[in-house]
Structures are given as C-alpha cells and as structure tokens.
Amino acid sequence: MKKVVMPLVIVAVLALIPYIGVEYAGLDYLFGVIMPYTAALVLLAGMLWRMIDWLRRPVPFNITSTCGQEQSLDWIRQDRIESPSKPWHAAVRVLSEVLLFRSLFRNNKAELRKGPDLVYGSHKWLWLAGLVFHWSLLLIVVRHARFFLATLPAPVAWIEHADSFLDVTVPALYMTDAIVLAAVSYLVIRRLLDAKVRIISLQTDFFPLFLITAIVLAGISMRYLTKVDIMSVKALGTGLAEFSLDAPGEIGALFYVHLFLVCSLMIYFPFSKLVHMGGIFISPTRTMLNNSRAKRHVNPWNAPVKFRTYAEYEDEYREKMKKAGIPVEKE
Amino acid sequence: MSQYLPKKEDLTREIEERPGPLKGDFAQKEWWEMPFEFREGNFCFPAKPEVIEQLGFPNPRKWMPTDEDWKLPDGWEKILLDGMKERLKKYRSIKLYLDTCVRCGACVDKCHFFLGTGDPKNMPVLRAELVRSIYRNDLPMFKRVLRGFAGARPLTVGVLKELYMYFYQCTECRRCSVFCPMGIDTAEITIMMRELLQLVGVNNNWILAPVANCNRTGNHLGIEPHTFVQNIESLVDDIEDVTGVTVEPTFNRKGAEILFITPSGDVFGDPGVYTMMGYMLLFHHIGLDYTISTYASEGGNFGFFTSNDMMKKLNAKMYHEAQRLGVKWILGGECGHMWRVVHQYMNTMNGPADFLDEPVSPVTGTKFSNAKATRMVHIAEFTADLIHHNKLKLDPKRNDHLRTTFHDSCNVARGMGMFEEPRYILDKVCNSFHEMDENTIREQTFCCGSGSGINAEEYMEMRMKGGFPRANAVRKVREKHKVDSLVTICAIDRATLTPLMRYWNPGVSVYGLHELVGNALVMEGESKRTEDLREEPLKGFEDDEEDDEA
Numbered sequence: 001m002k003k004v005v006m007p008l009v010i011v012a013v014l015a016l017i018p019y020i021g022v023e024y025a026g027l028d029y030l031f032g033v034i035m036p037y038t039a040a041l042v043l044l045a046g047m048l049w050r051m052i053d054w055l056r057r058p059v060p061f062n063i064t065s066t067c068g069q070e071q072s073l074d075w076i077r078q079d080r081i082e083s084p085s086k087p088w089h090a091a092v093r094v095l096s097e098v099l100l101f102r103s104l105f106r107n108n109k110a111e112l113r114k115g116p117d118l119v120y121g122s123h124k125w126l127w128l129a130g131l132v133f134h135w136s137l138l139l140i141v142v143r144h145a146r147f148f149l150a151t152l153p154a155p156v157a158w159i160e161h162a163d164s165f166l167d168v169t170v171p172a173l174y175m176t177d178a179i180v181l182a183a184v185s186y187l188v189i190r191r192l193l194d195a196k197v198r199i200i201s202l203q204t205d206f207f208p209l210f211l212i213t214a215i216v217l218a219g220i221s222m223r224y225l226t227k228v229d230i231m232s233v234k235a236l237g238t239g240l241a242e243f244s245l246d247a248p249g250e251i252g253a254l255f256y257v258h259l260f261l262v263c264s265l266m267i268y269f270p271f272s273k274l275v276h277m278g279g280i281f282i283s284p285t286r287t288m289l290n291n292s293r294a295k296r297h298v299n300p301w302n303a304p305v306k307f308r309t310y311a312e313y314e315d316e317y318r319e320k321m322k323k324a325g326i327p328v329e330k331e
Numbered sequence: 332m333s334q335y336l337p338k339k340e341d342l343t344r345e346i347e348e349r350p351g352p353l354k355g356d357f358a359q360k361e362w363w364e365m366p367f368e369f370r371e372g373n374f375c376f377p378a379k380p381e382v383i384e385q386l387g388f389p390n391p392r393k394w395m396p397t398d399e400d401w402k403l404p405d406g407w408e409k410i411l412l413d414g415m416k417e418r419l420k421k422y423r424s425i426k427l428y429l430d431t432c433v434r435c436g437a438c439v440d441k442c443h444f445f446l447g448t449g450d451p452k453n454m455p456v457l458r459a460e461l462v463r464s465i466y467r468n469d470l471p472m473f474k475r476v477l478r479g480f481a482g483a484r485p486l487t488v489g490v491l492k493e494l495y496m497y498f499y500q501c502t503e504c505r506r507c508s509v510f511c512p513m514g515i516d517t518a519e520i521t522i523m524m525r526e527l528l529q530l531v532g533v534n535n536n537w538i539l540a541p542v543a544n545c546n547r548t549g550n551h552l553g554i555e556p557h558t559f560v561q562n563i564e565s566l567v568d569d570i571e572d573v574t575g576v577t578v579e580p581t582f583n584r585k586g587a588e589i590l591f592i593t594p595s596g597d598v599f600g601d602p603g604v605y606t607m608m609g610y611m612l613l614f615h616h617i618g619l620d621y622t623i624s625t626y627a628s629e630g631g632n633f634g635f636f637t638s639n640d641m642m643k644k645l646n647a648k649m650y651h652e653a654q655r656l657g658v659k660w661i662l663g664g665e666c667g668h669m670w671r672v673v674h675q676y677m678n679t680m681n682g683p684a685d686f687l688d689e690p691v692s693p694v695t696g697t698k699f700s701n702a703k704a705t706r707m708v709h710i711a712e713f714t715a716d717l718i719h720h721n722k723l724k725l726d727p728k729r730n731d732h733l734r735t736t737f738h739d740s741c742n743v744a745r746g747m748g749m750f751e752e753p754r755y756i757l758d759k760v761c762n763s764f765h766e767m768d769e770n771t772i773r774e775q776t777f778c779c780g781s782g783s784g785i786n787a788e789e790y791m792e793m794r795m796k797g798g799f800p801r802a803n804a805v806r807k808v809r810e811k812h813k814v815d816s817l818v819t820i821c822a823i824d825r826a827t828l829t830p831l832m833r834y835w836n837p838g839v840s841v842y843g844l845h846e847l848v849g850n851a852l853v854m855e856g857e858s859k860r861t862e863d864l865r866e867e868p869l870k871g872f873e874d875d876e877e878d879d880e881a
Contacts, residue, residue, distance in 0.1 A: 003361075006479070054430075057423040060639075062675050065508045065516060066748030067774040072701045072712055075719060076751045082774070083748040085701075097512065103437075104512040108770055110440040112353050116346045118446055118803045120770035126437060130512070190436075195352040197436040199362050199451045200460070202482040205434050272481075276513055279431035283514035284424045290748050293705040296678045301421055305640050307647040308546055310655050313626050316547075317556050324557035326582050326625060 004192070007207035011214050011261075018260035022253045031256045032248035036240055039263035046270025051278050060299035062292035065285040071294075083290045094286050101131050125186070133183035136176040137212070139163060140219075143174070147237035169224060177220050184213050204272060211265050218258035228252035335372045336791040339834060346799065351449035353440065362457055363464065363484060367450075367496055369396040372792035375499060375785055378539040383532065385543045386641075390532025396495065401488070407531040408486050414527045415466065425523050428515045429466050432456060438507040438517075443777045444500045447796035452497050455507035455517045461494055462520055495533050498524040500793065502782035503636070503668075504741035509774050521783075526638040538784035541633045545645050549628040550595035556582075556625035562598050563607070563623065570608050573866060575858030578615040580623055583656065587622035588693060590653050593664025593710075594631040594822035597843070603825045605864045606665060606843025612852050613714065613845065617694045617722060621662065627652035630669040631822060635676075636784040643680040646672055649707075650681050660690035661707040665843055667782065667821035670709060670749075671742035678705040695720040711752040711820055714848060718759050724853040729860060730761035732870040733816040733842070736808045737764065738801065738828065739776035740821035750774075753820050753844050760851040765812040771804035781827035794827065795834050802835035809836060818842045 021027040068079025084090040096102040109123035145156045164172035191201045232249035350356040374396040383391035419426045438455040445453035467483035503518035541551035597603040627648040634641030687706040690699040697716045699708045780798025832839040850863045
C-alpha cells in the first residue's frame with residue numbers, strides 16, 4: 001500500500017526535521033520564529049490568492065442544484081432552503097452546509113443483494129465523523145488562543161471550560177482531543193476498509209489525516225505526558241502574535257515537532273484539497289438562487305451565435321409549406 | 332430483441348456475480364491501472380463524416396472506438412489542454428469542482444451507472460478524477476512531485492479513450508451533486524469534457540445527427556414542415572376516433588396568444604404521441620388560443636450534450652419564432668433536458684425576452700411570477716393551476732385501468748425543482764398512485780439510464796445497466812402495490828423507460844402525465860368513452876356493460 005506508506009514516511013520525516021534541527025543544530029530561531037511567520041504568510045496569501053482566483057472567474061449560467069420544490073404557484077409549498085429563491089434562503093443553505101454538513105447528512109449506502117436487488121440504508125457515520133472532526137479541530141484552534149494572547153477573551157475561556165468539564169485527568173482532559181483522534185481514526189480506517197473509498201483515495205488524502213494525527217499526538221503528549229516549558233511557549237506565542245522577532249527561550253524539542261508540523265499543514269493548505277475550506281462558501285450549485293426564470297442571469301462572455309433563422313428555413317421549405325397550408329411570410 | 336443486448340438471465344448473473352467495490356471486494360490495482368475495453372454494446376457509434384461536415388465541426392472521418400487508431404488530428408493533446416484552460420477561465424464551477432474535491436466518498440454509490448455496472452470509474456469522484464489527473468499534471472513545476480502524490484498523469488491516447496468511454500457513461504443527471512458536501516456537480520465536468528472531445532472529433536452520432544437535423548428542419552428527427560403537420564393531423568383523427576371530439580391545432584399562426592413547444596418525440600414517438608393527444612384535448616377543453624410552430628418544432632436540445640454554442644444556437648429558435656409570431660408567452664411541454672435548458676440557460680443565452688408578456692393564464696388569471704423573465708411556463712405548472720381553480724372537468728375513474736407510480740425526471744427534479752405540480756395533477760386524474768422508495772424519487776431520483784443523448788440502439792447493454800436502479804425501484808413498487816404504469820414528464824423517459832421496463836419489468840407501461848390528463852378530461856360534446864387514448868379498454872366503461880354507479 002504505497003499510498004498509505006508514503007504519506008506516513010513523509011510525516012515521519014517532517015517530524016524528524018525540527019527534532020534534529022533543534023536538538024543537534026540549535027536552529028530554534030528558524031523553527032520557532034522564521035517558520036511560523038513564513039507558514040502564516042503562505043497560508044494567508046495562498047488562500048487569498050485561491051479565493052480571488054476562483055472569484056474572478058465568471059459564473060456564466062445559473063446552475064443551482066435544486067433539491068426541493070421550486071417557488072411556483074402560490075398554493076404550492078416551496079422548499080426555501082433546498083430550492084432558494086431569495087438571498088437569505090441561499091445563505092441559510094450555504095451556512096447549513098458549512099456548519100452542519102447538510103448534504104452529507106443525506107448520505108445513504110447502496111447495497112446490491114441477490115435478485116439482483118438494490119437497497120439503500122441510512123448511513124450517517126461519515127457525516128458524524130466528518131462533523132465532529134471539523135468542529136473539534138476548530139475548537140482546538142480557538143483554544144490555542146491561550147498561547148497567543150496575554151488576556152484570554154471570555155468566549156475562549158468558555159470553550160476551554162466546556163471542553164474540559166469531564167475533568168478526568170490532570171490536567172483536565174479536553175474532550176476535543178479525544179474526539180478528534182477518534183474521528184481521524186475512523187476517517188483513516190474507512191479509507192482502508194471500505195473498498196470503494198480505498199480505490200478513490202490518493203496519497204494526498206492520507207497525508208493530511210496523518211499530519212493532523214501527528215500534530216494532535218504531539219500536542220497531547222506535551223499536555224499530558226512529556227511536559228515542555230509552558231511559560232516559554234506562551235512567551236513565544238504572544239511574541240509571534242505581536243510580530244516580535246525575539247529568539248524563543250528553552251523549550252523541549254517535542255514542541256518544535258508540533259509547531260513544525262502545524263507550519264507544514266499551513267503551507268500545504270493552499271496547494272491541496274484543503275482549499276475546500278474556502279471553496280465550500282462559493283460553490284455555485286449551492287450559492288445560487290433557483291430564480292432563473294424570474295430574473296435573468298447575465299453571462300459576461302455571452303457571445304452572439306449564428307443560428308438558422310426562420311427566413312432561411314422558409315426559403316428552403318416554402319413550396320412544401322404552402323402545399324400543406326402552413327402560412328408563410330413570402331408568397 | 333436488440334443484437335446489442337445480452338439476455339436478461341446473463342445480465343442478471345453478471346450483476347450478481349461480478350466482483351467489485353460495490354460488493355466490498357478490494358481492488359488489487361490503483362484505478363489508473365485498471366483496464367477498460369471498447370466492445371460491441373458499450374459505445375455509441377461516432378458521428379458520420381457528413382453529419383460533422385454539415386455542422387462544421389472538426390475532424391470528420393470514418394472511425395470506430397474499437398479501432399486501434401482513432402485518426403486524431405495532429406497536436407490533439409494541445410487542442411484538448413488549451414481547450415480545458417480556456418474553459419477553466421470561463422466557468423468558475425469547473426475550476427472550483429476540479430480543485431475542491433476531498434474524495435470523501437459520499438458520492439461513490441450514488442451513480443446509476445456505478446450501481447448498474449459496478450465499474451469503479453463510474454463512481455462520480457473517479458469520473459472527475461479522470462480529468463483531475465490531467466489537470467494536475469499541467470502544473471509543470473510540481474509535475475514530478477505530484478504524479479505519485481496527488482494522482483497526476485500525462486494525457487495519452489489511452490487516457491483520451493478512457494475519457495470518451497466514461498463521459499458517455501454519465502448522463503449529467505446530477506444525482507451525485509445532491510449528496511456532495513461541496514456541491515460538486517459532475518454534470519459540469521461532463522459537459523466540459525464532451526465539448527472538448529468534440530474539438531478533436533471524438534463524438535457520438537446519436538447526439539450529432541439530431542443536432543444537425545434540428546438545426547436544419549427544426550426538430551431532432553429531421554421532419555420537414557408538411558410531414559410535421561400531417562403527423563399532428565393524424566393524431567387529431569385518432570382523438571376523434573376515441574372521443575368523438577375534433578380538436579383544431581393551428582400551425583405557425585401569427586397573433587396566437589401562446590406558442591406551444593414540446594419535444595418532437597411527442598409528435599412522432601410511441602408512447603409520446605399519446606401525451607401529445609392529451610395536450611391537444613386539454614387545450615381544446617379550455618379553448619386555449621395557441622399555435623404550434625414547424626420551425627421551432629423541437630423542445631429538446633441535444634446541443635446541450637454537444638457544446639455551449641450549439642445549445643444556444645438551437646435554443647435561439649424558440650424566442651426568434653415567438654417574436655415573429657407575436658405571441659404573448661410560450662408554453663412548454665413535458666421534457667427533461669429541455670426544461671433544464673429553458674429554466675437555467677435560455678434567458679441567459681438568448682434573452683431578454685422583452686417582446687413577450689409576463690405569462691398569465693388566460694383561463695384562471697394566475698400570473699406565473701416564477702417565469703416572469705423567461706416567459707415560458709411548464710405545462711405541469713399550467714395544468715396544476717387549472718385544476719386548482721376547478722377549471723377542468725375530470726373523471727379520474729377513466730384511469731382506473733392503470734395503477735401508477737411517478738418517475739421524477741433528473742433535469743426537472745435537480746435542475747428545476749418541480750416535484751409537487753406533477754404529483755398534484757396525477758393525484759387528480761387517477762385513483763391509484765403509489766410512490767417508489769424515498770431514496771429513488773424526488774431529488775434522489777434515478778436516471779432512466781439513457782439521458783444526455785445516449786439512447787442509441789447500439790448502446791442497449793449499457794442503457795439496461797444504467798437504468799437498472801430505476802427499474803429495480805419500479806419492480807419493488809410493483810410487487811408492493813401492483814403498479815403497472817410508470818408516469819413521467821419527459822420525452823426521453825417515454826422513449827427510454829419503455830425498453831427498460833420491457834427488459835427488467837415486463838408488464839409495466841410508460842405514460843406521459845398529460846396522456847392521463849387526456850384520458851380523464853370530460854370533453855364537451857364527446858361520445859361515450861370506452862377506450863383510453865391508446866385505444867385500450869377503460870375499466871368500468873366497457874361498451875356492453877351498464878355504467879358502475881358510484
């Protein structure tokens with residue numbers, strides 16, 4: 001399974017680079033300051049460029065996927081989300097895709113039985129794993145504000161509090177840590193054990209899953225097992241947030257592994273399928289209104305096309321038309 | 332039975348026994364290493380040179396997909412790659428849909444062609460990957476890195492052949508796009524690929540011959556004006572035989588209130604003609620001031636399966652003719668892809684239609700505000716409004732000889748969003764209507780397996796495989812509710828579901844919605860109705876029996 005092994009090897013190499021760099025070459029500054037700035041710049045500029053690159057391309061036709069009843073006669077109930085006719089309908093549609101994975105919730109599983117007979121069963125696992133995976137990652141990222149801000153904003157504190165309410169370990173276990181590991185395991189295992197998904201999976205599908213797993217594992221072990229100097233981490237983080245160029249203090253190498261893998265993810269982001277994070281907001285089949293007959297959609301490159309006019313048609317068939325009693329323009 | 336069609340037992344065995352990912356069998360190869368083979372029954376014949384010449388398309392020649400050498404023009408790789416670049420600039424959708432797929436697998440078991448063939452390359456994600464792999468290869472600096480890592484590969488003759496095979500095993504039905512969390516629409520990619528393949532003369536005669544005909548004579552079948560009129564007049568005679576009523580359609584009549592356009596299949600094809608009879612009975616019943624054009628005598632638009640320009644060129648006739656005749660608005664008959672084009676493309680391509688009025692029903696006064704810009708109303712919207720206002724005298728018992736189910740046509744469902752109107756009508760014109768399983772209707776409806784211009788005779792084997800999920804759902808509703816009639820609002824469906832039912836579910840007949848309306852309409856001055864429009868006996872209205880008292 002080259003497509004599984006290769007990404008694993010790449011992640012392992014990526015993890016070794018900062019370890020060796022910091023432990024043996026003393027490159028703390030490179031990995032602690034230069035890399036994070038570079039990665040942040042690549043991520044921001046890259047995603048900005050991707051979004052602009054998409055948005056400057058025209059949408060010539062209204063191609064809404066209508067998954068519900070169109071707005072038509074007054075007494076027929078319109079499905080305003082699945083067949084939106086007003087901007088707020090489409091906004092709800094897109095946001096429910098982004099926040100709740102609405103379309104994925106429809107997922108079902110087809111099975112071919114003897115007969116032959118096709119049956120469709122409910123199959124929400126991908127939706128559930130995908131949803132908790134993304135939400136956990138978001139909460140984890142938000143929680144990391146602690147390392148970048150001198151005073152913690154209240155919402156972040158609430159999230160931290162809620163995330164750790166189980167309080168079963170010392171320090172208190174963050175549920176999102178456990179959930180993200182469970183979800184990522186499901187997503188990896190599914191790619192291996194579902195024959196259909198295994199065929200479609202590429203190295204580039206396993207790589208971010210492995211990379212995120214490695215980041216989470218490094219993070220978890222710093223929190224619960226191999227402690228690093230948390231004060232130095234915070235000093236570095238707040239410094240970065242203030243665009244400081246000060247050298248980091250003495251922090252364990254594991255931290256640099258964690259940080260470098262995060263930087264790798266950030267750099268990888270705009271050049272990979274991870275751009276779906278931006279793309280989902282502008283997918284024409286979901287963002288457009290199903291009002292194409294009520295309001296003319298304009299195609300900026302709509303060029304005239306020469307078609308066969310009625311006059312040309314009549315010229316060819318005039319005699320036949322007259323014989324058949326069809327009215328003609330010219331006798 | 333067609334020479335291109337395997338016996339049902341053989342195909343059943345093939346579906347049941349062939350290993351594949353649908354059954355959980357792991358592939359021993361990566362998808363790009365999997366072989367494919369053109370053989371009789373799995374390709375549509377390429378366009379004849381004279382058809383290509385008539386259309387002014389590139390590379391007219393005689394060839395077959397089974398040939399080793401496809402006689403491609405010099406520099407065909409560049410033509411395709413440049414063409415792709417150009418289209419990526421013109422369509423945000425294509426660029427976005429090539430970039431943002433995460434291969435989550437939600438679509439893998441949603442395509443009717445995958446469910447019917449078991450071929451992994453019919454999983455929507457892999458169909459798109461066929462293109463993405465070339466697209467990614469086009470970034471020179473990452474080339475070597477990307478090949479293995481991101482699944483990139485160079486464009487070779489083998490890849491071109493693969494594209495030809497699998498982009499004609501997609502019917503642009505958009506079922507996968509319903510399930511995709513990114514909203515990726517494979518139809519967008521298929522539309523582009525088919526347009527690109529035209530550039531090097533890799534094409535389909537079943538699409539291009541109707542396109543050439545439609546351009547010249549106004550309809551797919553190449554029917555000249557006098558024959559067109561004759562045929563409708565023979566339907567008028569048939570109506571008179573069954574009902575005793577003489578309907579009086581007019582042709583190319585200036586000053587009519589409404590121009591009626593329907594697919595030419597309704598004028599010439601069985602069972603479409605019965606739907607045509609239904610329309611004419613309806614229009615007579617309400618005294619509609621309408622006319623039919625011999626010039627714009629085609630609702631369908633196979634240009635949609637050819638190229639953007641060709642779609643626009645054929646569609647332009649509708650507005651051109653409406654303007655010439657000075658009608659107020661256009662009424663469109665039952666059709667699938669016709670309505671995708673009319674609903675989502677027509678006004679953009681050939682509008683604005685300022686010379687028409689905003690459509691108002693002359694019978695009920697209802698303003699069709701949802702069609703106020705395009706100014707074309709769907710017959711199901713029109714009829715539902717009539718029934719809702721009690722303007723039709725209907726006797727649903729006249730359809731008691733039918734036990735119906737309804738097939739949502741892909742384009743009307745997922746490219747227009749019309750679900751309730753046809754059901755409302757069906758409910759009012761017949762007494763027995765049962766839905767198929769919920770995962771096979773409405774926005775999740777399955778294609779007939781032959782849409783998007785692949786309903787060629789020589790493609791029968793693939794069509795029966797692609798239509799299998801639809802047929803399977805019909806079989807189940809039949810077992811449960813003794814359904815024997817499959818009602819649809821699409822001319823292609825009427826043409827393609829008929830052989831599909833004959834093959835998988837013998838005993839199930841295919842009906843147009845307005846055929847049932849025609850059966851149920853109580854016409855003024857009609858003779859005693861004992862037969863439906865197909866001249867089959869009505870249950871409870873037999874000649875020698877006394878009428879059942881209700």
